[in-house]
Amino acid sequence: MVGPRKLEKDKTFVPAERGRLFSKGNAVAYANDRREDDNQLARVVPGREGGFHVYVGGERDGKMERSIDTGPKELPPPRTMGGSQYRKGVQEALNRMNDPPKAKQTELAERYRRLRIYSFIVACVHLAAGIFMIALANSDFTIGITSTFSAGPPGCAEASIDPCERVVVKNYDVILAYWVAGFSLLSAFFHFLTVSPWFFESYVNNLERGRNPYRWVEYSLSSTLMILIIMLVAGVSNLAALIAAGFANASMILFGWLSEIMNPPERDRTDLTAFWFGCIAGFGAWAALYGALFINLGQLGVPLDAIPVFVWVIIATQFALFNIFALNHYLQFKGIFVKDYLQGERNYITLSLIAKSLLAWSLYVNTLIL
Numbered sequence: 001m002v003g004p005r006k007l008e009k010d011k012t013f014v015p016a017e018r019g020r021l022f023s024k025g026n027a028v029a030y031a032n033d034r035r036e037d038d039n040q041l042a043r044v045v046p047g048r049e050g051g052f053h054v055y056v057g058g059e060r061d062g063k064m065e066r067s068i069d070t071g072p073k074e075l076p077p078p079r080t081m082g083g084s085q086y087r088k089g090v091q092e093a094l095n096r097m098n099d100p101p102k103a104k105q106t107e108l109a110e111r112y113r114r115l116r117i118y119s120f121i122v123a124c125v126h127l128a129a130g131i132f133m134i135a136l137a138n139s140d141f142t143i144g145i146t147s148t149f150s151a152g153p154p155g156c157a158e159a160s161i162d163p164c165e166r167v168v169v170k171n172y173d174v175i176l177a178y179w180v181a182g183f184s185l186l187s188a189f190f191h192f193l194t195v196s197p198w199f200f201e202s203y204v205n206n207l208e209r210g211r212n213p214y215r216w217v218e219y220s221l222s223s224t225l226m227i228l229i230i231m232l233v234a235g236v237s238n239l240a241a242l243i244a245a246g247f248a249n250a251s252m253i254l255f256g257w258l259s260e261i262m263n264p265p266e267r268d269r270t271d272l273t274a275f276w277f278g279c280i281a282g283f284g285a286w287a288a289l290y291g292a293l294f295i296n297l298g299q300l301g302v303p304l305d306a307i308p309v310f311v312w313v314i315i316a317t318q319f320a321l322f323n324i325f326a327l328n329h330y331l332q333f334k335g336i337f338v339k340d341y342l343q344g345e346r347n348y349i350t351l352s353l354i355a356k357s358l359l360a361w362s363l364y365v366n367t368l369i370l
Contacts, residue, residue, distance in 0.1 A: 012057060020053075021051030046268070123192045129356075129357065146237050147168070150165075180364070216256060216260075219256075224253075226355070227245060227285050228246055231288075231292075244284075245288050252282030256278050259272065259274040265341065275329060314359060314363070
């Protein structure tokens with residue numbers, strides 16, 4: 001924010017420190033300092049992303065006039081720091097005021113250390129599963145991705161006179177074993193990345209700000225691959241439907257990322273608008289899956305038990321787990337059962353391991369070793 005701003009009648013305020021964003025505690029302390037030391041008017045105003053601006057104005061009303069005294073008087077001690085150096089010292093003092101106690105810092109460091117070890121172990125499990133799937137699975141088991149195309153003007157396939165031919169094109173043959181290995185290896189890569197010496201500090205800094213972009217990038221790839229595999233196994237193999245469902249799922253994940261950006265730890269209120277938009281986007285992929293299954297089976301007169309039991313189990317369990325991810329996100333930001341962001345992060349890691357392991361081994365046992 002730049003330029004003057006009218007906050008009170010007949011009082012002109014301008015942003016302090018070039019419009020810098022403060023945390024709430026730092027903003028209040030800085031404003032009090034300007035009032036007490038500089039005798040200025042100061043106001044704390046909410047800014048973007050949960051931060052706060054400090055606006056300062058002219059001198060406060062009722063400032064005492066200096067009396068004229070010809071007698072001897074004691075001079076105040078000289079200020080030993082210059083203007084910029086003085087402000088730097090004030091800011092360091094404010095930072096120390098907001099630093100957690102040493103015991104709390106030690107406890108927090110221990111929690112990060114345990115989270116790093118846990119994430120490394122989970123990365124090893126994902127890596128082992130991915131390598132195992134590639135090495136021992138049946139790579140001859142494929143599922144075709146198809147498209148329906150009418151070679152003519154719109155509606156010509158249904159025309160009663162001179163109808164055109166409706167062609168079913170097989171676009172790709174998917175080697176399912178490699179796709180199943182893919183989401184496990186993606187998870188392993190991102191877990192190893194965040195615990196590595198080069199990225200762990202960035203990972204911790206983001207967690208302290210109440211966000212984890214590494215998780216959302218990984219989920220946008222791995223969970224999208226998972227939903228596409230589930231659709232293929234359930235018989236939904238149309239190329240256009242798979243592309244649409246994939247982007248709907250990726251949008252759901254990115255809305256989760258946006259929800260974290262909108263709700264930093266120092267927020268005054270929780271805004272779940274992005275979360276609810278993500279739920280709508282994510283529901284689209286599952287609506288396409290269930291809709292295609294039930295509508296097609298109904299129109300063909302095929303009973304539901306024509307679909308293998310393990311397929312129904314995969315669809316039901318993965319749908320439940322996907323929704324538990326959303327529930328963890330909701331509880332985390334509402335502060336219900338999930339006490340803080342670190343606990344929520346650990347829950348995400350555990351849920352990811354469970355969901356991916358169940359899907360991988362369910363497919364391996366029922367299809368990939370036949």
